[in-house]
Amino acid sequence: MQLSFLKDFQPSLFLSLKTYNREKFTADLMAGIIVGIVALPLAIAFGISSGVTPEKGIITAVIAGFLISFLGGSNVQIGGPTGAFIVIVYGIVERHGVEGLAIATVLAGTMLVLMGFLKLGTVIKFIPYPIVVGFTSGIALTIFSTQMKDFFGLTTPKLPSDFFSKWGVYLQCFDTLNWIVLAIGVLSVAIIFLTPKISKKIPGSLIAIVLMTVVAYLLKEYTNFTNIETIGDRFVINSQLPEMEPVGINLETIRLLFPEAFTIAMLGAIESLLSATVADGVTGYKHNSNMELVAQGVTNIITPFFGGIPATGAIARTMTNINNGGRTPVAGIIHAVVLLLILLFLGDLTKHIPMACLAGVLVVVSYNMSEWRSFLALAKQGKSTLAVLLTTFVLTVVFDLTIAIEVGLILAIFVFLKRMSESTHISHTTGKIDLSKEMESHSGNLDNETLYLPKGVEVYEIDGPFFFGIANKFDEKMREIGERPNIRIIRMRKVPFIDSTGIRNLETLCRNSAKEKIQVILSGVNSDVRKSLGKSTIPAIINDENICSNIHLAVERSKELDSQLKKG
Numbered sequence: 001m002q003l004s005f006l007k008d009f010q011p012s013l014f015l016s017l018k019t020y021n022r023e024k025f026t027a028d029l030m031a032g033i034i035v036g037i038v039a040l041p042l043a044i045a046f047g048i049s050s051g052v053t054p055e056k057g058i059i060t061a062v063i064a065g066f067l068i069s070f071l072g073g074s075n076v077q078i079g080g081p082t083g084a085f086i087v088i089v090y091g092i093v094e095r096h097g098v099e100g101l102a103i104a105t106v107l108a109g110t111m112l113v114l115m116g117f118l119k120l121g122t123v124i125k126f127i128p129y130p131i132v133v134g135f136t137s138g139i140a141l142t143i144f145s146t147q148m149k150d151f152f153g154l155t156t157p158k159l160p161s162d163f164f165s166k167w168g169v170y171l172q173c174f175d176t177l178n179w180i181v182l183a184i185g186v187l188s189v190a191i192i193f194l195t196p197k198i199s200k201k202i203p204g205s206l207i208a209i210v211l212m213t214v215v216a217y218l219l220k221e222y223t224n225f226t227n228i229e230t231i232g233d234r235f236v237i238n239s240q241l242p243e244m245e246p247v248g249i250n251l252e253t254i255r256l257l258f259p260e261a262f263t264i265a266m267l268g269a270i271e272s273l274l275s276a277t278v279a280d281g282v283t284g285y286k287h288n289s290n291m292e293l294v295a296q297g298v299t300n301i302i303t304p305f306f307g308g309i310p311a312t313g314a315i316a317r318t319m320t321n322i323n324n325g326g327r328t329p330v331a332g333i334i335h336a337v338v339l340l341l342i343l344l345f346l347g348d349l350t351k352h353i354p355m356a357c358l359a360g361v362l363v364v365v366s367y368n369m370s371e372w373r374s375f376l377a378l379a380k381q382g383k384s385t386l387a388v389l390l391t392t393f394v395l396t397v398v399f400d401l402t403i404a405i406e407v408g409l410i411l412a413i414f415v416f417l418k419r420m421s422e423s424t425h426i427s428h429t430t431g432k433i434d435l436s437k438e439m440e441s442h443s444g445n446l447d448n449e450t451l452y453l454p455k456g457v458e459v460y461e462i463d464g465p466f467f468f469g470i471a472n473k474f475d476e477k478m479r480e481i482g483e484r485p486n487i488r489i490i491r492m493r494k495v496p497f498i499d500s501t502g503i504r505n506l507e508t509l510c511r512n513s514a515k516e517k518i519q520v521i522l523s524g525v526n527s528d529v530r531k532s533l534g535k536s537t538i539p540a541i542i543n544d545e546n547i548c549s550n551i552h553l554a555v556e557r558s559k560e561l562d563s564q565l566k567k568g
Helices: 002-008 012-017 022-049 054-071 083-117 129-146 148-152 163-172 179-198 204-222 251-283 289-306 315-323 330-352 355-370 372-379 383-398 401-423 468-481 500-515 527-534 538-542 551-567
Strands: 425-430 432-434 450-452 457-463 487-494 519-523
Touching (some): 012 054, 022 204, 022 330, 054 330, 083 251, 083 355, 083 401, 129 148, 129 163, 129 251, 129 401, 148 163, 148 179, 148 355, 179 204, 179 355, 204 330, 251 315, 383 401, 450 551, 457 551, 500 527, 527 538
Parallel strands (some): 457 487, 487 519
Antiparallel strands (some): 425 457
């Protein structure tokens, strides 16, 4: 048992090293260097946009990049800060400070570890797609709106946190637009979009940052354009290894930050497993979703102690890794080392990067996140899908991600239950049953097979799961279409499972029928349903011999009981 458990939680790195060779290392080395360079501007941008300093974004990319590759269940997953976390992280920093963010991240990491060890990795994948697209598109719009100040070079007071008030301030201050800053932002976006048409090996974001940093530096040093804000004008860059910091967790902080922590955990799980699944489709490998969750959890527990922010698997960097030849977790570890070396030896140069260029990078990130094609396609798939999609999207933009995910999930559950309830049918039969088109057989010959029912025997068939969404419907339907018979046969051959509410409803039906001197016979009960019924009082109420494996035995039993009633 213990060996089986350990086998289920083996990091992909250890499995990959069994067949590792020089050729694989060369490919991983090149991929790791390129991904490390690609990750640098994104780590800085995500750190700043999340409300923390640029080096915290890089530190997160270093620690998370290493741990997710070292412990993860995917061969090619690249971890680090992502755009999906910007909105929730910024909100936590605004309300609870950096200390509150650290606590929420550790709590989220603990939840992710538990999810992994409880083997919930496959369950997370079943989060409804409209919810994922809804909150992803909402996050994209929110990120876009937060970058307008730096993109246009506006002079504004402290921006409000809510979406509409923020745009109100932008409109009021639009006359402060800085055309040089806007040109830097627009050129950055253009470079990022045009670079793949020339070369897919060199990241457009890096080229944009290098070129625009040089342009901004020359303009500030040799012209009168000194009002181009750079990272160094807003932040002090600390290019040193971070010291370990305590995280003060107690019952009060857990209670206060639990909702935000849950959102971080859910978002991290969805994002990482979605990224790993996409990677599987390209490489042909199969990731271990539960080990991936454990790795994400450990990462988010450790990172806050060094000043880091929440991290997860990053689709864009993972695809960059794959496209450049990375095929084992060694590439992810190398990418983390490259980022660490950049922080230590070149970190001071980042202060010259113009904020408008970073805003341009994030504008492109928000466009790629928007999934507008998927959004439009889902909007055409029916009212219920549209309701879940728009609700999640609007709540993400207007309120926050925590509310959006919670309400979106609840709405999706109600839609699912409604559809399940509609898919379960109840039929009523008296007189005879034609088995010629059925698969339930007594003799093996179904041709023109007909079962005749004694007078006073009614047959009800449940076609679908007998769960809480259908239990009352069955009771109402039975009372609506049936008379007061002597015997009720309930066919359950098409009932794949029964939940506690269904059992309670069936118990009540059997008990009330016994009071009315109506005998209940269950037919076609499969082994799983029979096991569930065995834990209830139903066998005692109707007698165990009245639970039959097929309709033939049930009808024969009804004839015996009918005969006894006539004799009595």
